[in-house]
Amino acid sequence: MNQLIAxxxxxxxxxxxxxxxxxxxxxxxxxxxSTAAGHTDAVFYFIYWVSVFFxxxxxxxxxxxAWRYRARTPGQAASGQVTHHTVLExxxxxxxxxxxxxxxxxxxxxxxxxxxxPRGALDVRVLAKKWDWFFTYPNGHIDNELHVPVDAPVRxxxxxxxxxxxxxxxxxxxxxxxxxxxxxxxWFQARQPGDYLLMCSEFCGTRHSDMQTRVVVHPPGxxxxxxxxxxxxxxxxxxxxxxxxxxxxxxxxxxxVDGRAxxxxxxxxxxxxxxxxxxxxxxxxxxxxxxxxxxxxQAKIVRGFGREMSSFKGILKDKEITAIIEYLKELSxxxx
Amino acid sequence: MSAMNPANPTSDVPPATGGNxxxxxxxxxxxxFTRDHKRIAVMYLVSILAAFLLGGIFAILVRTELxxxxxxxxxxxxxxxxxxxxxxxxxxxxxxxxxxxALGNFVLPIMLGAKDLAFPRINLFSYYLWxxxxxxxxxxxxxxxxxxxxxFYVPYATDVSAGGTLMGGVIPVLLGVFLLGFSSIFTGLNFxxxxxxxxxxxxxxxxxxxxxxxxxxTAIIQILATPVLGITVLLLIVERAxxxxxxxxxxxxxPVLYQHFFWFYxxxxxxxxxxxxMGVISEVISVFSRKHIFGYHFIAFSSVxxxxxxxxVWGHHxxxxxxxxxxxxxxSLFTYAVAIPSAVKVFNWLATMYRGAIVLKAPMLYALxxxxxxGIGGLTGLFLGALAVDVHxxxxxxxxxxxxxxxxxxxxxxxxxxxxxxxxxMTGRLYSELWGRVAWxxxxxxxxxxxxxxxxxxxxxxxxxxYNYPPQFQFLNVLSSIGSYLMAAGFVITAIYLLHSLFAxxxxxxxxxxxxxxxxxxxxxxxxxxxxxxxxxxDPYDFGALKYDAAIEGYVSKT
Numbered sequence: 001m002n003q004l005i006a007x008x009x010x011x012x013x014x015x016x017x018x019x020x021x022x023x024x025x026x027x028x029x030x031x032x033x034s035t036a037a038g039h040t041d042a043v044f045y046f047i048y049w050v051s052v053f054f055x056x057x058x059x060x061x062x063x064x065x066a067w068r069y070r071a072r073t074p075g076q077a078a079s080g081q082v083t084h085h086t087v088l089e090x091x092x093x094x095x096x097x098x099x100x101x102x103x104x105x106x107x108x109x110x111x112x113x114x115x116x117x118p119r120g121a122l123d124v125r126v127l128a129k130k131w132d133w134f135f136t137y138p139n140g141h142i143d144n145e146l147h148v149p150v151d152a153p154v155r156x157x158x159x160x161x162x163x164x165x166x167x168x169x170x171x172x173x174x175x176x177x178x179x180x181x182x183x184x185x186x187w188f189q190a191r192q193p194g195d196y197l198l199m200c201s202e203f204c205g206t207r208h209s210d211m212q213t214r215v216v217v218h219p220p221g222x223x224x225x226x227x228x229x230x231x232x233x234x235x236x237x238x239x240x241x242x243x244x245x246x247x248x249x250x251x252x253x254x255x256x257v258d259g260r261a262x263x264x265x266x267x268x269x270x271x272x273x274x275x276x277x278x279x280x281x282x283x284x285x286x287x288x289x290x291x292x293x294x295x296x297x298q299a300k301i302v303r304g305f306g307r308e309m310s311s312f313k314g315i316l317k318d319k320e321i322t323a324i325i326e327y328l329k330e331l332s333x334x335x336x
Numbered sequence: 337m338s339a340m341n342p343a344n345p346t347s348d349v350p351p352a353t354g355g356n357x358x359x360x361x362x363x364x365x366x367x368x369f370t371r372d373h374k375r376i377a378v379m380y381l382v383s384i385l386a387a388f389l390l391g392g393i394f395a396i397l398v399r400t401e402l403x404x405x406x407x408x409x410x411x412x413x414x415x416x417x418x419x420x421x422x423x424x425x426x427x428x429x430x431x432x433x434x435x436x437x438a439l440g441n442f443v444l445p446i447m448l449g450a451k452d453l454a455f456p457r458i459n460l461f462s463y464y465l466w467x468x469x470x471x472x473x474x475x476x477x478x479x480x481x482x483x484x485x486x487x488f489y490v491p492y493a494t495d496v497s498a499g500g501t502l503m504g505g506v507i508p509v510l511l512g513v514f515l516l517g518f519s520s521i522f523t524g525l526n527f528x529x530x531x532x533x534x535x536x537x538x539x540x541x542x543x544x545x546x547x548x549x550x551x552x553x554t555a556i557i558q559i560l561a562t563p564v565l566g567i568t569v570l571l572l573i574v575e576r577a578x579x580x581x582x583x584x585x586x587x588x589x590x591p592v593l594y595q596h597f598f599w600f601y602x603x604x605x606x607x608x609x610x611x612x613x614m615g616v617i618s619e620v621i622s623v624f625s626r627k628h629i630f631g632y633h634f635i636a637f638s639s640v641x642x643x644x645x646x647x648x649v650w651g652h653h654x655x656x657x658x659x660x661x662x663x664x665x666x667x668s669l670f671t672y673a674v675a676i677p678s679a680v681k682v683f684n685w686l687a688t689m690y691r692g693a694i695v696l697k698a699p700m701l702y703a704l705x706x707x708x709x710x711g712i713g714g715l716t717g718l719f720l721g722a723l724a725v726d727v728h729x730x731x732x733x734x735x736x737x738x739x740x741x742x743x744x745x746x747x748x749x750x751x752x753x754x755x756x757x758x759x760x761x762m763t764g765r766l767y768s769e770l771w772g773r774v775a776w777x778x779x780x781x782x783x784x785x786x787x788x789x790x791x792x793x794x795x796x797x798x799x800x801x802x803y804n805y806p807p808q809f810q811f812l813n814v815l816s817s818i819g820s821y822l823m824a825a826g827f828v829i830t831a832i833y834l835l836h837s838l839f840a841x842x843x844x845x846x847x848x849x850x851x852x853x854x855x856x857x858x859x860x861x862x863x864x865x866x867x868x869x870x871x872x873x874x875d876p877y878d879f880g881a882l883k884y885d886a887a888i889e890g891y892v893s894k895t
Binding site: 017019020021027028029030036039040043044047048050051054055058059061062065066069070071074075076077078079080081082083084085088089092093096097100101103104106107108109110111112113114115162163164166168170171173174175176177179180181182184197199200201202203204205206207208209210212 | 412413416483484485489491492495585586588589590591592625626627628629630631632633634655656657658661664665668669672675676679680682683684686687689690691692693694695696704707708711712715716718719721722723724725726727728730731732792795796797799800801802803804805806808850877879880883884886889891
């Protein structure tokens with residue numbers, strides 16, 4: 001049992017995240033794995049080559065002039081005194097104008113495509129909270145990883161229950177803020193099965209840079225299989241085993257199970273033991289206390305810790321909280 | 337101090353009778369209560385450079401932490417405070433006031449042939465507001481452990497976890513910024529009135545040096561945009577104190593509204609930073625090419641165009657925040673509109689060099705590197721204006737690289753160009769040209785090595801403000817950190833030879849570079865009242881009336 005829990009914990013701590021995208025791509029961009037990436041990359045490289053042209057032109061002229069027209073004696077006068085040339089001015093205003101209008105149009109078209117998902121897209125709800133991601137699938141299953149089928153449109157509806165986060169999948173070239181108090185939507189269609197990195201790209205505090213997870217793009221038919229298995233962990237596991245899995249996925253961003261304090265207190269050995277709160281009162285961490293701490297974390301703050309945690313109400317089901325309590329019981333027994 | 341070598345009789349402007357502005361009165365109180373724009377400018381310059389040192393130390397700490405993908409020197413919370421301090425100090429204390437308040441304050445009245453700014457007392461008042469605001473903001477960030485980044489986005493910035501009680505955390509920082517804002521407004525107001533009212537009768541709008549056009553356009557932004565920053569701070573305070581739901585979602589407010597308010601000031605503020613820099617470049621390139629500026633009217637009006645368009649682009653900071661697609665489209669279009677006047681300026685500077693007699697002294701080296709750096713900074717802005725591409729690049733190191741190329745690379749290099757250009761006028765001393773070149777090479781190479789790899793980090797997906805980063809990004813991060821050390825070495829050398837010149841530098845003639853603007857007609861350093869003789873007003877870019885005098889290694893009037 002303990003070995004199993006240990007292996008589960010190892011598997012779930014975020015040391016095994018994939019790179020941004022598999023090998024490949026170009027000098028400037030990682031391989032694009034979504035339908036949007038093609039257009040975005042084309043616009044990127046259009047602007048890139050226009051910029052390279054103008055940059056080389058400017059620097060070449062500058063270096064050439066600085067050398068060709070260098071003063072050879074102190075106080076030497078310039079060899080020409082042209083002060084203006086209206087046709088030239090209008091030309092070098094008009095050419096950039098045409099180019100930037102083209103850039104605007106191309107960028108706008110790609111953006112509108114990202115705003116409007118096709119009919120029948122798979123709906124996944126995304127909750128961002130410090131410092132993890134919670135993906136709710138159509139059958140109600142909540143997972144910390146984003147699993148999607150290949151070649152199918154997926155619509156993400158983002159929300160946050162604390163501060164602003166931003167969902168960023170570099171390989172898909174998409175990004176959208178998760179803003180508390182409103183829903184933001186974005187969609188994509190993955191083209192390549194594989195593992196990709198999803199990151200938070202809006203600063204959200206201490207562990208902002210750890211708010212990363214995996215996007216798994218399943219080959220045809222595999223997504224449904226994954227969802228069925230992931231949806232009912234209780235079928236093949238004991239309560240404590242499920243609890244261990246949940247703790248690894250939901251809690252270890254801030255808590256530990258080895259007795260060391262992190263952003264929150266360690267979960268080891270607290271079950272039915274006395275804890276001291278910020279106001280000095282002492283309470284026993286029994287089943288009800290743990291349940292309350294999960295659902296209403298601000299109600300009782302342990303002495304020496306901050307008010308970082310937000311509620312798991314609606315994220316963890318009753319049965320799952322029970323499983324967590326069972327696991328904490330095991331952890332307490334181990335430490336005896 | 338202003339003794340001339342009697343063996344070398346020259347036709348240089350004689351030193352001021354009764355001493356120059358530095359020596360005419362003595363004692364600490366003569367500085368503390370001075371109303372002389374030149375002394376106030378020197379106080380600004382010293383304070384701003386001190387802030388630059390502080391912000392630079394935090395930059396080095398940030399880059400050092402990022403040498404490895406995990407912990408290198410500090411814990412994440414400390415790292416977050418480092419980049420907050422770096423950003424807030426550099427933006428609010430260095431780059432926004434840098435060129436207008438220090439260099440502009442010094443040369444604006446002299447360029448007009450005036451004795452002082454229109455409101456000398458307000459000028460002194462705005463310096464003390466700056467000082468007070470600077471101390472309040474920095475102390476509040478340090479004491480309140482503020483780790484929000486310089487943008488102070490709500491709800492993170494006003495949440496309890498960020499220390500957001502009414503008198504702790506982010507509110508006092510914003511009060512500091514509020515004071516800094518008023519300092520900026522007063523400076524802008526002073527400049528506008530001075531340019532309108534204190535021009536000599538023979539100087540029309542199109543005989544103004546382009547630096548003054550740039551400062552004028554900047555001043556308009558300062559007085560129109562900065563009040564919105566004040567309003568934002570007041571709304572935040574009202575929300576915290578009276579629980580009115582304005583920005584915080586738990587009270588029914590909208591955090592995106594805060595971003596609109598914030599960027600309504602902070603985007604025009606970007607032009608407060610870059611326009612004066614462009615003004616300096618217009619002066620330096622013309623003088624060191626010994627050639628009339630090309631396209632005067634286009635450069636002048638492009639400053640005004642940038643100032644006006646600059647007010648309609650703030651939403652490009654919110655393309656992924658959930659503002660409507662229609663707004664995003666409009667903001668993208670206006671963003672591209674700003675590109676045109678910027679490009680026009682660059683082409684005009686290049687045309688100014690054509691058939692000139694180019695002298696590659698320190699101010700010109702920095703001015704030419706401005707063209708290089710602003711070229712990259714400006715062109716990479718095109719990627720961010722394109723909506724679809726911005727979705728990928730927003731919030732990544734691409735942005736960090738882009739705005740450092742524009743704000744750090746361009747504005748700061750222009751400021752250093754300006755400091756070297758006006759140093760002989762301000763101090764009466766010349767610095768070592770050799771060390772100037774050495775430092776320039778280090779700063780220029782270091783700057784590009786620091787920030788160019790960050791474009792690649794960004795396009796490959798590394799978000800900004802990351803303490804831990806995926807190991808695949810380490811190589812580019814190490815390059816960037818090495819660059820930052822080189823650049824720091826360049827700035828330290830610059831500080832050393834400039835300070836050294838104060839004591840051991842050769843005495844400067846009144847016109848060492850051959851500038852035709854009026855500040856080169858008074859002695860170096862100028863007397864308190866600037867001119868013993870009323871200056872001769874002419875075309876600020878006509879160098880035909882000047883001749884080089886080898887005896888004084890400077891320029892004198894032909895007549």
